[in-house]
Amino acid sequence: MEHEITLVVNGATRRVNVPARRLLSDCLRHDLGLTGTHVGCEHGVCGCCTVLLDGRPVRSCLTFAVTVDGQEITTVEGLAREGAPPRGLRSAGSAATGATGEGGGTERPSRPHDVEEVKPALSPVQRAFAECHGLQCGFCTPGFLCTVTAFLRDNPAPSDDEIVEGISGNLCRCTGYQNIVKAVHRAAELLAEET
Amino acid sequence: MTTRLFGEPVQRREDPRLLTGQGRYLDDLGRDALAAAFVRSPHAHARIRDIDVAPALDVPGLVAIYTWEDLPERVGRALPLLIPHPALTHGRTAYPLARDVVRHVGEPVVMVVASDRYAAEDACALIEVDYEPLKPVVGLEEAVQGAALVHEDVPGNVGAHLVQEVAAADGRGAGEVIEAAPHTLSFRLDIERSASMPLEGRGVYARWDGRDLRVYSSTQTSTSVRMAVAATLGLPLPHVEVIAPDVGGGFGVKIVHPWPEEILVPWAAMTLGREVKWAEDRREHFISSAHERAQIQHVRVGFDDDGRVLGLDVTIRHDHGAYTPYGIIVPIVTSTQLLGPYKIGAYRVAFTSVYTNTVQVTPYRGAGRPQAVFCMERTMDKIARHLGKDRTEVRAVNFIGPEEFPYDQHMTFQDGRPLIYDSGNYPEMLRMIKELIGWDEHERRPGRGIGIGCYVEGTGVGPYEGGHVQVTSDGRVHVSTGLTSQGQGHETVFAQIAATELGVPIERVSVVTGDTRRFGYAVGTFASRAAVMSGNAIALACRKVREKALRIAADALEADPADLAIDDGMVHVAGAPSASIPLSTVAVLANPLRYAFDDEAAKATQFSATASPDRPPVAEGEEPGLEGRDYYSPVRSTFASGMHAAIVETDPDTAEIKVVRYAVVHDCGRLINPMIVEGQIHGGVAQGIGGALYERMVYDSHGQLVNASFMDFLMPYATEIPHVETAHLETPSPLNPLGIKGAGEAGVIPVSAVIASAVEDAEGIDVDRMPISPSELFELRELRELRAAME
Numbered sequence: 001m002e003h004e005i006t007l008v009v010n011g012a013t014r015r016v017n018v019p020a021r022r023l024l025s026d027c028l029r030h031d032l033g034l035t036g037t038h039v040g041c042e043h044g045v046c047g048c049c050t051v052l053l054d055g056r057p058v059r060s061c062l063t064f065a066v067t068v069d070g071q072e073i074t075t076v077e078g079l080a081r082e083g084a085p086p087r088g089l090r091s092a093g094s095a096a097t098g099a100t101g102e103g104g105g106t107e108r109p110s111r112p113h114d115v116e117e118v119k120p121a122l123s124p125v126q127r128a129f130a131e132c133h134g135l136q137c138g139f140c141t142p143g144f145l146c147t148v149t150a151f152l153r154d155n156p157a158p159s160d161d162e163i164v165e166g167i168s169g170n171l172c173r174c175t176g177y178q179n180i181v182k183a184v185h186r187a188a189e190l191l192a193e194e195t
Numbered sequence: 196m197t198t199r200l201f202g203e204p205v206q207r208r209e210d211p212r213l214l215t216g217q218g219r220y221l222d223d224l225g226r227d228a229l230a231a232a233f234v235r236s237p238h239a240h241a242r243i244r245d246i247d248v249a250p251a252l253d254v255p256g257l258v259a260i261y262t263w264e265d266l267p268e269r270v271g272r273a274l275p276l277l278i279p280h281p282a283l284t285h286g287r288t289a290y291p292l293a294r295d296v297v298r299h300v301g302e303p304v305v306m307v308v309a310s311d312r313y314a315a316e317d318a319c320a321l322i323e324v325d326y327e328p329l330k331p332v333v334g335l336e337e338a339v340q341g342a343a344l345v346h347e348d349v350p351g352n353v354g355a356h357l358v359q360e361v362a363a364a365d366g367r368g369a370g371e372v373i374e375a376a377p378h379t380l381s382f383r384l385d386i387e388r389s390a391s392m393p394l395e396g397r398g399v400y401a402r403w404d405g406r407d408l409r410v411y412s413s414t415q416t417s418t419s420v421r422m423a424v425a426a427t428l429g430l431p432l433p434h435v436e437v438i439a440p441d442v443g444g445g446f447g448v449k450i451v452h453p454w455p456e457e458i459l460v461p462w463a464a465m466t467l468g469r470e471v472k473w474a475e476d477r478r479e480h481f482i483s484s485a486h487e488r489a490q491i492q493h494v495r496v497g498f499d500d501d502g503r504v505l506g507l508d509v510t511i512r513h514d515h516g517a518y519t520p521y522g523i524i525v526p527i528v529t530s531t532q533l534l535g536p537y538k539i540g541a542y543r544v545a546f547t548s549v550y551t552n553t554v555q556v557t558p559y560r561g562a563g564r565p566q567a568v569f570c571m572e573r574t575m576d577k578i579a580r581h582l583g584k585d586r587t588e589v590r591a592v593n594f595i596g597p598e599e600f601p602y603d604q605h606m607t608f609q610d611g612r613p614l615i616y617d618s619g620n621y622p623e624m625l626r627m628i629k630e631l632i633g634w635d636e637h638e639r640r641p642g643r644g645i646g647i648g649c650y651v652e653g654t655g656v657g658p659y660e661g662g663h664v665q666v667t668s669d670g671r672v673h674v675s676t677g678l679t680s681q682g683q684g685h686e687t688v689f690a691q692i693a694a695t696e697l698g699v700p701i702e703r704v705s706v707v708t709g710d711t712r713r714f715g716y717a718v719g720t721f722a723s724r725a726a727v728m729s730g731n732a733i734a735l736a737c738r739k740v741r742e743k744a745l746r747i748a749a750d751a752l753e754a755d756p757a758d759l760a761i762d763d764g765m766v767h768v769a770g771a772p773s774a775s776i777p778l779s780t781v782a783v784l785a786n787p788l789r790y791a792f793d794d795e796a797a798k799a800t801q802f803s804a805t806a807s808p809d810r811p812p813v814a815e816g817e818e819p820g821l822e823g824r825d826y827y828s829p830v831r832s833t834f835a836s837g838m839h840a841a842i843v844e845t846d847p848d849t850a851e852i853k854v855v856r857y858a859v860v861h862d863c864g865r866l867i868n869p870m871i872v873e874g875q876i877h878g879g880v881a882q883g884i885g886g887a888l889y890e891r892m893v894y895d896s897h898g899q900l901v902n903a904s905f906m907d908f909l910m911p912y913a914t915e916i917p918h919v920e921t922a923h924l925e926t927p928s929p930l931n932p933l934g935i936k937g938a939g940e941a942g943v944i945p946v947s948a949v950i951a952s953a954v955e956d957a958e959g960i961d962v963d964r965m966p967i968s969p970s971e972l973f974e975l976r977e978l979r980e981l982r983a984a985m986e
Contacts, residue, residue: 034216035219036217036218038220040394041904043477045905046905076215122211126214135682136878137394137441138443139220139444141214167913171910172913173392174682176878176879176916176942177877178919180913
């Protein structure tokens with residue numbers, strides 16, 4: 001049996017029919033086409049699937065979609081519009097914007113990097129990760145970005161130890177975390193400059 | 196000069212898409228594809244009596260169920276043994292789906308295809324497989340006893356046995372030299388299993404249109420997957436394309452191919468006439484991909500009063516799991532890289548590579564080197580302790596001198612070529628690492644120890660890679676190479692090389708990797724080879740393009756090509772910037788046209804082109820277009836090197852081990868992008884710390900992997916990884932045009948050796964087994980006290 005639910009995803013209202021057992025991660029990725037949220041373990045340990053639910057970071061792989069009916073979700077695709085004008089993603093043709101309706105979302109062409117990259121606008125956290133080489137393969141990155149976005153909102157000027165603690169629920173197999181810690185400091189600076 | 200980008204910490208060109216959720220990883224593709232799932236063996240060793248699929252047939256959304264018996268002959272054959280070796284006398288590979296016998300927990304038995312993954316797993320759960328359990332062989336000790344057999348036709352479970360010997364200068368063998376040496380030591384070392392464990396598992400997605408097959412795979416080698424798929428499915432090569440999309444980490448496991456799923460998913464897509472996709476879940480990755488590292492080493496060493504090694508004899512038992520698709524590369528690498536930066540008088544190394552009823556063993560970042568370095572560096576520390584000398588002093592007396600390159604170790608390396616080091620400066624590197632960590636100032640006290648580890652890493656193995664570079668009439672530069680990317684920043688470093696070689700802004704350069712539609716000839720990304728191999732191939736291809744551009748521009752500018760330079764995308768007469776022509780126009784002129792599709796193109800049509808009417812539009816020996824292709828095929832590997840040092844603190848009560856400082860000096864020849872090289876080192880060290888202190892594959896006596904999840908397999912979080920201090924030494928490789936070596940694996944290689952050295956120093960007890968957990972350190976302390984009490 002399917003259930004009709006309404007999710008406000010990255011500012012857009014989306015209605016979708018899901019079976020009760022549909023994971024939020026699968027709903028976002030496969031029903032709504034928001035594939036930026038990644039699934040690394042499906043048992044809530046790696047943190048790749050972290051999204052913001054009403055502003056709080058949650059594991060979307062441990063959340064049934066039906067349990068968040070009516071709530072607001074921010075995924076990596078929507079981070080650039082968090083507290084900033086939503087100029088970038090809309091013009092970058094993101095799957096996140098605009099579309100409302102069941103199983104909406106834009107099908108992406110299956111042409112991995114054979115066209116000139118569109119440069120989307122980036123949030124301060126995203127910019128800091130790029131500046132500090134805080135990502136390599138990029139698979140865990142969306143989870144880190146969501147975690148760090150919420151972390152810096154609660155603690156705008158964290159110490160090293162607080163940062164390590166703040167990201168200690170996310171696994172990265174590539175970077176050794178050093179540049180991620182650096183990126184969080186840098187993001188705090190960028191956010192402070194903007195306010 | 197704006198375009199001199201080689202050596203600069205240029206920001207990554209991959210990042211904007213990966214930071215905004217616009218990356219395209221395997222499971223992001225094929226939204227409408229059918230989903231495949233697998234019934235996998237719950238037994239480590241069993242005979243399949245019967246498979247009953249009937250209970251699954253009513254599952255809504257079910258499309259198809261396949262067992263081995265359903266596969267056509269060529270699809271059902273045993274998977275290829277990728278790297279045969281004369282010493283691998285009993286190589287065995289799995290069938291894509293188990294045929295009669297399963298040999299490890301996780302081996303695929305049945306493939307289900309359904310409307311989505313939920314439905315496919317529903318059906319998997321209902322399929323009943325009747326097994327007759329057989330005696331499993333678990334662990335090296337049990338395997339070498341040979342009482343039970345993994346493969347009935349492999350006596351003693353021995354897949355391979357290889358002895359390599361290098362005699363001393365006077366012709367004596369290692370055994371004889373060690374007997375006669377002033378000092379001798381013998382000991383045993385153990386290293387446990389770990390695994391690559393990329394955060395994105397493997398995955399395959401296939402589309403068949405009745406004539407052409409397109410396969411996406413999360414692989415480290417798309418060209419070789421393509422050849423394997425075409426051969427297995429009986430398709431002409433030009434009708435098969437394989438693309439590695441964004442890949443969420445590899446670290447070795449994804450170089451193995453074709454995986455069963457890389458054959459079965461495309462075959463199912465062809466058979467069903469539908470798109471089919473399979474994305475591995477985490478448990479599948481633990482129990483059905485690949486592991487590495489496990490070895491037992493018996494060491495005998497003879498040395499003089501200065502600590503100079505006169506003879507070394509190492510006997511290795513290597514656990515390669517249930518199958519050997521990747522041959523015996525790992526123990527070969529261990530055997531040959533064990534020598535490190537040292538001149539060892541006489542050397543004998545023998546390995547026996549054995550079967551166990553566990554997941555197969557194939558290269559994981561470092562590929563046998565961490566074990567090799569653990570062995571040699573433990574040996575150096577033991578010699579130092581035996582003689583009461585400083586550990587760095589013993590290493591220094593054994594170093595190959597900077598004036599001794601090229602240095603021939605008189606062995607055969609993993610590429611089948613002589614093990615000849617190209618360049619390096621080990622004494623200088625030792626000086627640098629001692630200074631960086633403060634070796635001489637280190638204050639010794641119980642519970643605080645300092646350790647060191649040195650290594651040499653053969654990088655950039657052949658046979659070749661290629662590059663294609665095309666300048667289009669809009670002035671953009673399109674670079675492609677066949678090898679794949681899993682986070683190394685190839686799109687950035689290769690763009691830096693192309694921008695530097697061609698004199699164009701990097702913004703105009705785009706790079707494609709791992710797409711056989713763009714470049715069909717390649718080997719793959721492993722062995723720290725991508726920058727060396729494809730970097731040089733792309734540089735050579737750029738030089739061809741540059742030469743052609745200068746030839747055409749010289750014609751147009753009525754100048755001598757030798758007087759021309761390219762800067763910021765403009766070809767100009769050196770010293771006379773006004774006499775210039777944009778590279779975009781050169782690209783237009785390089786391709787004589789009949790039809791004008793835009794204003795630029797109009798310049799190259801028949802009534803406007805400036806070329807002489809008496810010559811053919813495309814001159815003899817020329818080709819239309821401003822593009823070039825070239826290959827780099829080295830005579831042998833380059834040899835990067837490094838030295839790491841660490842300070843650890845051990846808790847007197849809990850025996851917790853904390854790494855308080857970690858320093859790395861690294862030589863990978865010329866650096867293309869220091870920011871990216873450092874990132875590679877940081878990540879490698881983190882994996883090394885995981886291997887030294889936390890990660891292990893725990894099999895019970897039944898062959899069940901009892902920690903097959905991220906809950907129980909302890910991959911380090913940020914809380915476990917120290918800050919890594921780095922310094923670089925650059926000794927360019929004389930073997931390639933760019934003078935580069937490789938950097939991908941470096942960080943991980945010596946870490947277990949370094950941590951063991953530091954813990955030993957802190958505790959004053961022998962550390963001969965890695966990883967070491969707090970409870971194991973606690974037991975070692977108890978043992979020491981027990982021994983002290985008995986004396």
